[in-house]
Amino acid sequence: MLLSREIVTTILLAVASPVVAIWPIPTSITTGNTSLLINQNIAITYNGAPVVYTYGYEPDDVQDSAQIVEGGVSRALSAIFQTGLVPWKLHPKNSLDSFEPDLYSGPKWVTSLTIKQTSQDTTTTFRPKAGEVDESYNLTLSTAGAATLTAVSSTGVLRGLETFVQLFYEHTDGNAWYTPYAPVSIQDKPKYGHRGVLMDVARNWYDVKHIYRTIDAISWNKMNRLHLHATDSQSWPLEIPSMPEVATKGAYRSDLTYGADDLEALQKYAVARGVELIVEIDMPGHIGSLSWSHPELIVAYDAFPYFWWCAEPPCGAFKLNSSDVDNFLDKLFDDLLPRVAPYSAYFHMGGDELNANDSRLDPGVGTNASDVLQPLLQKFVSANLARAAAHNLSAFVWEEIPLTWNVTLNNDTVVQTWLGDSSIKTLVDQGIKVIDSNYNYWYLDCGRGQWLNFANGEAYSTYYPFNDWCDPAKNWRLVYSHDPANNLTDEEAKLVLGGEVALWSETADGTNLDTLLWPRGSAAGEVLWSGNKDPLTGQNRSQLDVSPRLNEWRERMLRRGVTAAPVQMVWCTQADNSTECSAPAGPGY
Numbered sequence: 001m002l003l004s005r006e007i008v009t010t011i012l013l014a015v016a017s018p019v020v021a022i023w024p025i026p027t028s029i030t031t032g033n034t035s036l037l038i039n040q041n042i043a044i045t046y047n048g049a050p051v052v053y054t055y056g057y058e059p060d061d062v063q064d065s066a067q068i069v070e071g072g073v074s075r076a077l078s079a080i081f082q083t084g085l086v087p088w089k090l091h092p093k094n095s096l097d098s099f100e101p102d103l104y105s106g107p108k109w110v111t112s113l114t115i116k117q118t119s120q121d122t123t124t125t126f127r128p129k130a131g132e133v134d135e136s137y138n139l140t141l142s143t144a145g146a147a148t149l150t151a152v153s154s155t156g157v158l159r160g161l162e163t164f165v166q167l168f169y170e171h172t173d174g175n176a177w178y179t180p181y182a183p184v185s186i187q188d189k190p191k192y193g194h195r196g197v198l199m200d201v202a203r204n205w206y207d208v209k210h211i212y213r214t215i216d217a218i219s220w221n222k223m224n225r226l227h228l229h230a231t232d233s234q235s236w237p238l239e240i241p242s243m244p245e246v247a248t249k250g251a252y253r254s255d256l257t258y259g260a261d262d263l264e265a266l267q268k269y270a271v272a273r274g275v276e277l278i279v280e281i282d283m284p285g286h287i288g289s290l291s292w293s294h295p296e297l298i299v300a301y302d303a304f305p306y307f308w309w310c311a312e313p314p315c316g317a318f319k320l321n322s323s324d325v326d327n328f329l330d331k332l333f334d335d336l337l338p339r340v341a342p343y344s345a346y347f348h349m350g351g352d353e354l355n356a357n358d359s360r361l362d363p364g365v366g367t368n369a370s371d372v373l374q375p376l377l378q379k380f381v382s383a384n385l386a387r388a389a390a391h392n393l394s395a396f397v398w399e400e401i402p403l404t405w406n407v408t409l410n411n412d413t414v415v416q417t418w419l420g421d422s423s424i425k426t427l428v429d430q431g432i433k434v435i436d437s438n439y440n441y442w443y444l445d446c447g448r449g450q451w452l453n454f455a456n457g458e459a460y461s462t463y464y465p466f467n468d469w470c471d472p473a474k475n476w477r478l479v480y481s482h483d484p485a486n487n488l489t490d491e492e493a494k495l496v497l498g499g500e501v502a503l504w505s506e507t508a509d510g511t512n513l514d515t516l517l518w519p520r521g522s523a524a525g526e527v528l529w530s531g532n533k534d535p536l537t538g539q540n541r542s543q544l545d546v547s548p549r550l551n552e553w554r555e556r557m558l559r560r561g562v563t564a565a566p567v568q569m570v571w572c573t574q575a576d577n578s579t580e581c582s583a584p585a586g587p588g589y
């Protein structure tokens with residue numbers, strides 16, 4: 001009797017033992033149960049030289065490896081000592097005492113962090129294509145308090161530092177910080193080279209501070225791309241210095257614009273965090289805002305009813321047979337692309353949702369017949385690809401360009417899919433590189449109801465309950481269930497470079513950005529870094545394993561200044577039985 005009670009107690013303790021909550025989960029990790037304290041006197045070296053850091057340090061030169069690493073160290077130590085996490089939400093009520101080390105019993109300390117980079121960075125490190133920079137790292141921490149971080153590139157050092165942060169907690173006593181997990185041994189590398197967030201700054205205006213904060217969160221999640229959907233038919237906030245009228249007339253308000261200095265500062269801030277900022281100018285559709293400054297280039301601006309001419313108001317597309325458009329694009333790209341190329345290997349030239357009807361209104365074309373439009377569009381896209389190549393940039397286009405319009409691309413062009421798994425398969429089977437943003441999983445704006453107003457006199461019942469087109473909302477579990485290479489052979493999967501979660505901004509701006517993006521973007525971040533399958537068993541990772549880590553990760557992001565949404569009620573995170581908040585099996589749960 002006594003014996004069996006002891007066994008039950010042992011099982012309970014095992015279930016209750018704390019999870020090592022690192023997000024995204026490393027490729028391999030082993031931890032122990034020795035607690036070590038850490039303080040700001042930790043001796044840090046980078047390739048043998050001491051790293052002297054100050055909080056808030058930003059590199060001047062974002063191609064200087066030592067400066068990049070110093071920035072990473074500054075952020076990591078700030079995250080531990082200034083915005084550290086007391087993990088009360090993740091432990092049963094009144095139990096934190098048994099998790100926290102006793103500060104008065106001669107505890108041991110983390111004394112050093114030795115950072116070694118095994119290869120020199122090159123210019124490619126700071127403007128890589130997917131897979132061109134080795135982001136792997138190894139991290140160890142001995143029970144004697146010596147930490148070692150080894151990486152091939154400075155980008156790998158940044159990734160490892162973000163993991164280092166997550167080994168530590170703040171003590172409830174105040175001025176103390178500790179890890180309960182020594183010794184630690186981690187080996188880690190990403191599954192996909194392109195791990196991004198699409199931010200739409202054209203449907204609603206975002207102050208730059210929201211973009212900076214998003215770059216921070218992207219880097220904490222070991223993601224590496226910010227895709228800035230910079231212009232659309234609704235507004236053109238991106239300043240083009242050689243043609244100032246484009247933004248002053250095309251922006252929602254003449255001062256709600258991003259200057260050339262803003263763009264460069266954002267690009268550098270991103271590079272310093274191992275994030276590449278990719279600018280998109282969407283065309284030949286989605287460009288109606290240009291008609292405020294250059295009406296001669298655009299057809300179907302604000303055409304009525306909008307749904308005959310485009311997917312959402314206001315419509316507006318480039319004329320497809322116009323030398324004026326060609327001349328404008330020469331000027332636009334000669335202005336913008338030299339400012340993109342120092343910080344990115346890519347330029348995104350859009351190409352989604354072109355409605356053939358627009359060309360019916362174009363005096364230079366006058367028809368929507370695809371056999372007439374296809375060669376015009378091929379010429380349009382080829383000219384843009386040549387402009388990008390002339391500036392040493394590879395292009396992104398949306399999937400309709402090859403799939404709806406049969407346009408032939410360059411061999412370095414990457415296609416962004418959004419319409420479903422079969423698009424990915426069709427493209428990779430043609431040898432085309434793909435990143436995925438499948439709207440059924442990774443469109444984070446979906447499922448919050450209709451933003452179009454219905455006509456006066458329309459019965460409520462006609463459209464009740466006013467769903468949007470991509471209902472339902474994408475819960476983190478749905479986001480997590482999607483791997484872009486799910487249904488592909490290994491050979492096909494090689495052409496899938498990664499993916500992006502997308503936050504289209506019809507009903508988003510700085511006020512709800514964080515809660516919409518995080519932690520659901522983190523769920524995609526883990527799929528793209530670690531995969532959603534357990535590498536040992538090949539099985540899908542259990543939500544019972546993933547959800548406690550995501551809960552803690554959300555708390556860490558919150559402490560660091562991103563107001564990520566809650567994952568669950570605290571009851572679930574404090575439960576001492578991980579099955580407590582699991583749903584009964586079967587449909588409907």
Ligand SMILES: *[C@@H]1O[C@H](CO)[C@@H](O)[C@H](O)[C@H]1NC(C)=O
Binds near residue numbers: 033
């Ligand atoms: C720590 O781990 C060791 C080795 O697994 C084990 O023998 C020991 O009981 C553990 N100590 C505690 C306090 O859990």
Ligand SMILES: *[C@@H]1O[C@H](CO)[C@@H](O)[C@H](O)[C@H]1NC(C)=O
Binds near residue numbers: 123124127392
């Ligand atoms: C293009 O970029 C790559 C990578 O940064 C660089 O090595 C190469 O020299 C560049 N080529 C030109 C023509 O600028």
Ligand SMILES: *[C@@H]1O[C@H](CO)[C@@H](O)[C@H](O)[C@H]1NC(C)=O
Binds near residue numbers: 137152
């Ligand atoms: C990490 O350790 C593994 C195993 O020892 C080794 O193969 C790999 O090269 C190491 N990676 C780095 C970045 O040091």
Ligand SMILES: *[C@@H]1O[C@H](CO)[C@@H](O)[C@H](O)[C@H]1NC(C)=O
Binds near residue numbers: 356
């Ligand atoms: C093109 O316009 C016609 C009306 O002229 C409309 O019936 C048709 O649905 C439109 N096509 C698209 C793809 O919107």
Ligand SMILES: *[C@@H]1O[C@H](CO)[C@@H](O)[C@H](O)[C@H]1NC(C)=O
Binds near residue numbers: 372376
């Ligand atoms: C394009 O415009 C030229 C004149 O500028 C005209 O000759 C040609 O037929 C047009 N092409 C089409 C497909 O309409």
Ligand SMILES: *[C@@H]1O[C@H](CO)[C@@H](O)[C@H](O)[C@H]1NC(C)=O
Binds near residue numbers: 356357368369
């Ligand atoms: C092309 O325009 C005709 C009307 O001129 C319309 O009936 C047809 O639906 C349009 N086709 C497409 C693909 O929009």
Ligand SMILES: *[C@@H]1O[C@H](CO)[C@@H](O)[C@H](O)[C@H]1NC(C)=O
Binds near residue numbers: 370374404405406
């Ligand atoms: C593209 O090719 C497919 C298959 O050959 C064809 O059905 C379709 O009409 C073509 N589309 C255009 C716009 O040419």
Ligand SMILES: *[C@@H]1O[C@H](CO)[C@@H](O)[C@H](O)[C@H]1NC(C)=O
Binds near residue numbers: 412
């Ligand atoms: C891609 O195209 C370029 C330019 O046409 C060519 O030099 C290169 O060999 C091609 N690469 C591959 C892998 O086909």
Ligand SMILES: *[C@@H]1O[C@H](CO)[C@@H](O)[C@H](O)[C@H]1NC(C)=O
Binds near residue numbers: 421486487
């Ligand atoms: C992907 O594979 C799953 C499981 O094999 C299957 O249920 C699903 O229909 C497939 N999706 C596509 C688009 O082929």
Ligand SMILES: *[C@@H]1O[C@H](CO)[C@@H](O)[C@H](O)[C@H]1NC(C)=O
Binds near residue numbers: 481482540
């Ligand atoms: C694993 O996840 C994939 C992708 O979501 C899904 O198709 C498959 O059914 C899952 N397998 C199990 C056993 O749940």
Ligand SMILES: *[C@@H]1O[C@H](CO)[C@@H](O)[C@H](O)[C@H]1NC(C)=O
Binds near residue numbers: 011015579
């Ligand atoms: C955990 O909760 C489940 C469901 O309530 C229960 O069946 C199981 O016995 C509990 N396990 C422990 C160790 O308490």
